[in-house]
Amino acid sequence: MIESSIKIMGYDIKVYSLNTVVVGTGAAGLNAADRLSAFGQKDIAIVTENLKAGTSRNTGSDKQTYYKLTLAGSEPDSVYDFAETLFEGLCVDGDIALCEAALSTQCFLKLAELGVPFPRNRYGEYVGYKTDHDPKRRATSAGPYTSKYMTKCLENSVKQKNIKIFDKMQVIKILTDGNKLLGLLCLDVQNSQNPNRRYVAFNCKNVIYAAGGPAGMYADSVYPFSQRGASGIAFEAGIMGKNLTEWQYGLASVKPRWNVSGTYMQVLPRFISTDKNGNDEREFLADFFKYKGDMLSKIFLKGYQWPFDVRKVSNGSSIIDILVYIETCIKGRRVFLDFSRNPGDSMIDFSKLSSEAKDYLEKSGATFGTPIERLMHMNAPAVKFYKEKGVDLTSEPLEIAVCAQHNNGGLSINKWWQTNIEGFFAAGEVSASHGVYRPGGTALNAGQVGSTRAAQYIAANRKGAPADSAVFAGQAAYAIADAITMGEAVFSDCDNVREIWDNAAKRMSRFGGAIRSIENIAKAAEEVRNELMNFNKTVKVSSASGLCRVYRLHDMLLSQYVYLEAMLDYVRCGGKSRGSALYTDKNGIKPHDALPDLFTFTLDDGTRGDMVQEVIYQNGKCEFIWRKVRQIPKDDDFFENVWRTYRKNGNIY
Template identity: 80%
Template structure:
């Protein structure tokens, strides 16, 4: 790595020239750096806004899942069977599915060797269980903090190799030239007060982008507050998006942000709502369900079926998500889970529950008492988690909302996780390796596989130094000046960033979340576009300390606009309700007559399940195209032929 400097726009700017910059310190980013170094590419550095921030380190559930090839028991499994499961999730490219299947065992076992405490039996088998959309027992877990353990072990491995970490650096511009990467412009968050240290440039041949999903777009999100994402500036740089319409949403606590899946629902809590002032408390599920046992059975099923699934609205547990959404997003009320009392304030007759709910609770020895009693009996750590965060479920209700949880789409990648910009790789949630449906836990595997593939490709095919400084500056200077100039024009004696941010995020949760209608999406996209066009006029900051949030707001609005336009294009293409999105259709069915007409919809019939939507942001507009998924490869698997290709350097790449 070489260091130099220039002056631009009245600022002194440090420049670091290196082969590869890894952006992000979640599990995917840390693994990318660790793999690169181990493969011999040591001219690398990690750039992060906060080493201890992000989704991998600060999120989880009652039992956070890692999905991989079966490594125990007598049930047959194969790489190709696993790839078919991933591929069958719709809108999934087959070559990516095969890569994620083929490397799953390798990546999982590396984590186990690094110290992630995945459970195994006395013979060394890593026992599995079934998760959603999983035909076999491929799932495993190290508990609520599986991804946290992963980042901790990978961070330790990175530090042992003395890989340089640039902490407190925020990427604000991706620099490109004719579909080739040039580098990155960053804010030094520790030197915002100093104009000669405020901006930093990275001149690099490769970037591995591991910034996570665009969490900041939504007001209602289960992502940790430290996770914002940086997809907008990627779109601005001309990087293609893919499957952007495909998200997962579910009922989550608001403070702290955490999935209330599993035993939180199986304990059968009371659902209450209040007005914004804390008054007018109502047990709103009772207003909807005529049959209390049916209501309780559907609440129980939310534990298994945590993500909202439009296929499960009619006669399924996703009606619970709809009712919570009505209270919060439409009526503007606050919703809470109350574990202190039974629903309707009366003892539960467990014999009236659905067989699945009744049998589970009886086998667990939990067919008794109040919700808090059942939760403590079945999963005491679930109670202790909230107590450790300042919420005692035995004494107070827990505020919840239907929250964005994971983006199955993202930046479009090939089977080495390289985007359409040469030298720019996207790994982890920011990359679009998933489709409409995916087995729980595949995201953790995808992040490890994608970062491994990107590192392999760079180490084999993209070695060498960064471009000469003179060439880099000549090509990048106009974009550098434009980005620095944007920040300078925002200074004022007022501050409007939080106001605009909150308004935009609430708009996205209301119109671009689980319920989507063409009219409202078009309106929301138009409002977002106007905010982008007038950004320099409407966004004001009172000091340079507010620059980071102002640049994040710009990125967030860019993301919102591209995602909303993708939803609009999906409807125009003939797309119907699928996954975690209900698209309003006036000619569709209404699963319950008492629901408002906005919940009338038509289920997708799978006819476009083999099509992928891709989009480019260009000159303030979005262009979309649809293509067939790449099929599952069926390469020659005769050993001698593969061995020969592998020996002949580069042939596998």
């Protein structure tokens, strides 16, 4: 790494020149750096806004899942079977699915070797269980904090290798020249008050972008507050998006942000709503369900049918999500889970439950008492978790909403996780390796596989120094000046960033979340577009310490605009309700007469499952293309042929 400096618009800007910069310190980013070093690539560094922030380190679930090839028992499995499961999720590229299947064991065992406590039996088998959309027993878990364990173990490995970490460094501009990467411009958050230390540039040949999903877009979100994402500046740099319409939403607590899946639902809590001040309490689910047994059975099913799924609205548990959405987003009320009392404030007749719910609770020995008593019996750590976060479920209700949880789309990548910009790779949730549906836990595997593949490719094919610093300065000067101009334009004696952010995030949850109508999406997109056009005139911050929030807001609005435009294009091209998104269709069917017309929809018939929507953002507009998915490769795998090719300098690229 070589250090130099340049001067642009009167600002002294420090420049670090090196081969590869990894952006992000979640599980994907740390693994990328760790792999690069192990593969012999030493001229590398990590850039992160906050080493201890992000989704990997600060999130989890009732039993956070890691999805990998079956490694126990007699049930047959294969790499190709695994790839087919991923491919069947619709809108999935087959070569990426095959890579995620092929490297799943390698990546999983590396984590186990680093110390992630995945359970194994006395014979050494890593036993598994079935997760959603999983035909085998490929899932495993290290408990509620699987991704946190992963991050800690990978961080230790990175630090042992003495890999340079630039902390408190916020990427605000991706620098490109046509379809080629130049580097990055960052805001030095700790030195933002000093104009000559405020901006730092990285002149690099490669970037592995592991910035996470665009969590900041939504007000109702299960992402940790420290996770905001940085997809907008990637779109701004000309990086292609893919499958942006495909998200996963579900019920989660608002504070702390946490999925209320698994036993939180299976113990059958009360669902209550109040006005904004916590008054006028009522059990709103009882207004909808004719039979209490049916209501309780649907609540139970939310435990392992946690994501909102349009296929489960008419006759399944996703009606619960819709009823919560009506209370919060349409009526403007607040919704809580109450574990201290039974629904209807009376003893439950467990014989009235569906056989599935009744049998499960009987086998668990939990057909007694109140929800909190059942939860303490079935999963005491679930109660302890909230107690440690300041919420005592024994005595106080837990506020919830229908929240954004995971983006299945993102930046479009090839089988080496490289984007359409040469030298720019994307790994983890920011990359679009998933489709409409995915087995639970595949995100953790995808982040490890993608970062491994990117590191592998760079170490083999993209070694060497970046451009000369003088050449870099000349090529990047205009883009750097553009970012600095934004920073200079927003200074004022007032600060409105928080207000604009909150309004934009609430609008996105209301119109670009699980429930979508083309009229509302179009209106929201136009509002975001106007905010972007007038950004330098309307956004104000009172001191340089607030610049980090200004650049985050700009990135978030860019993301919102591209995602909303993708939703519009999807509907205009004939797309219907699928996955975790219900699109209002006046010519469709209303699943229940008691619901508002907003919930009239037509279920997607799957015929578009072999098509991928991709988008390029240029000059303030979005251009869309639709293409066929890449099929799962079926190459010649005769050993002697593969071995001969591999011996020729390991040429697998």
